[in-house]
Amino acid sequence: MYRFFPVLVLCLLAGIRGTSAAESLAVYSDVCINKDSGDLNGMRLAIFRLGGAPYLVLQWARSDSFEEPELKKISPDDLSKGKMKFSTEYGKQLIQFSGTMMERVIIGTFDNRMFMKDYGYKIIQLRRVEASQKRFGVCR
Amino acid sequence: MGKSTAAMPDIPDSWKDSPPDTKAEVGEYYLPGVGRTYLSPEFADKVGDFIQGAKAKGISLQFKSAYRDQEKQDGLKTDSTAITPATHSLHSAGRGVDIANPMVGPTQAPILEAAEDAGLSWGGHFSKPDVVHFYSDPGTDRRQLIDNFSRAVAAFRGEIPDR
Secondary structure (H helix, E strand, O other): OHHHHHHHHHHHHHHHHHHHHHHOEEEEEOOEEOOOOOOEEEEEEEEEEEOOEEEEEEEEEEOOEEOOOEEEEOOHHHHHOOEEEEEEEEOOEEEEEEEEEOOOEEEEEEOOHHHHHHOOOOOEEEEEEOOOOOOOOEOO | OOOOOOOOOOOOHHHHOOOHHHOOOOEEEEEOOOEEEEEOHHHHHHHHHHHHHHHHOOOOOOEEEOOOOHHHHHHOOOOOOOOOHHHHOHHHHOOEEEEOOOOOHHHHHHHHHHHHHOOOEEHHHOOOOOOOEEEOOOOOOHHHHHHHHHHHHHHHOOOOOOO
């Protein structure tokens, strides 16, 4: 019996890894290449569950790379209703994102007009992308 | 800033008769946050003035990106339908930099003022704003500008002797 133990453990681990990747991670992004500057612009959100609680990782794309990721806890109630709310720092102010989350897209805005204007947003649309995405399209 | 940290190579005779838009010049410079990079000397002087101007306003500029060779720029690109933005970036012509300072709130105005005084343009005015990008566009053929600069960088590095 003990001869099969390592094989059993490996199978279980593979199963858990496969399940978590398939069911609890969703990445949404509007990261693109600015046609005028050649720089990466935009943001991406990775939403996942840890111990049953939902979290998100926010990452801005600037210049030729991504900024340090920010980890945020999100409300399971909001998430169950398809709502997405989180805050982040813009300068020394906290700005709040409010949006609607669907299977393929998150649509929303930040509650700071200056931020929306500076970054050229009227509305923010983050499309579902592969978690492994490494190449990006042209900003429209 | 404003001074090359390495000597300029001799300019090949063939370059001396070139029209202005094909003349390629390069210098190696140190930018805070980036380290050594290659820039057009004319642009580097403006960046030097930008740094000094911001410093006079109490802001220590840090940079995130400057010269990108074509290989690195192409690495940012994506699908085959892209309209090759990467091949038109002034970063590849030694004429674009990105700052690392936050471009928000009270720090934005003095940074923009210092950039304008130095003769730099701001990416915040693009149709898709890029608030950390500053550049100087001579208005000549972009593709040729990048080709000439890439060639000059290669010659500077000693990768090719001359044209």
